[in-house]
Amino acid sequence: MAATPSIRLDEPQRRTLLETAVTAIERRLAGAALEPPDLAAASSALRCSAASFVTLKTASGLRGCCGTLEPRRALLLDVWHNAQASAFADRRFTPLEAREWATVTELEVSVLSAFEPIEARSEAELQRSLVPGIDGLVLQWRGRRATFLPKVWEQLRDRREFVQRLKMKAGWEADFWAADIEILRYRTENVSIERPAASQRRRRVG
Secondary structure (H helix, E strand, O other): OOOOOOOOOOHHHHHHHHHHHHHHHHHHHHOOOOOOOOHHHOOHHHHOEOOEEEEEEEOOEEEEEEEOOOOOOEHHHHHHHHHHHHHHOOOOOOOOOHHHHOOEEEEEEEEEOOOEEOOOOOHHHHHHHOOOOOOEEEEEEOOEEEEEOHHHHHOOOOHHHHHHHHHHHHOOOOOOOOOOOEEEEEOEEEEEEEOHHHHHHHHHHO
């Protein structure tokens, strides 16, 4: 497992989040009752309202990524729902099938920090304020909104490309700018597991 120091969950809490995400997907694949995790047995940190994303990857690349930007339910429940959304409701992909689950090479949970507004009078000023590899970014304007998680810096190391690709994701032109555009920065704590299907089986045997 690997984590970045932002929310500062401890190791058992990180493990619980991963196990919850894997279980949510596997129960759906098995056609079992989708009972949410028991919050009464969870630590206080996992019962707190928080926003998260769950990302699935295969050897071919991204296989699903869904999440929430604003805290609206307990972190444990948020991860439960987002794991299922990433596997079965990401519109960029067909719903995950049981045979394909074994090909998922990585499952990652990203827990978002609180938003920090950025005041920038130009795109150039915004670019200078960003910390590559660390900052997640939200751009919103007149009902449209898009975000890039900090992990996107692995593919887009250049600040200019990062911002312009995010604008295009929102449906704007690459050179779009508005004086009243809202800019929000956040960071994440990431915890991941390799070969989640096999890892879950090893835990059951153990």
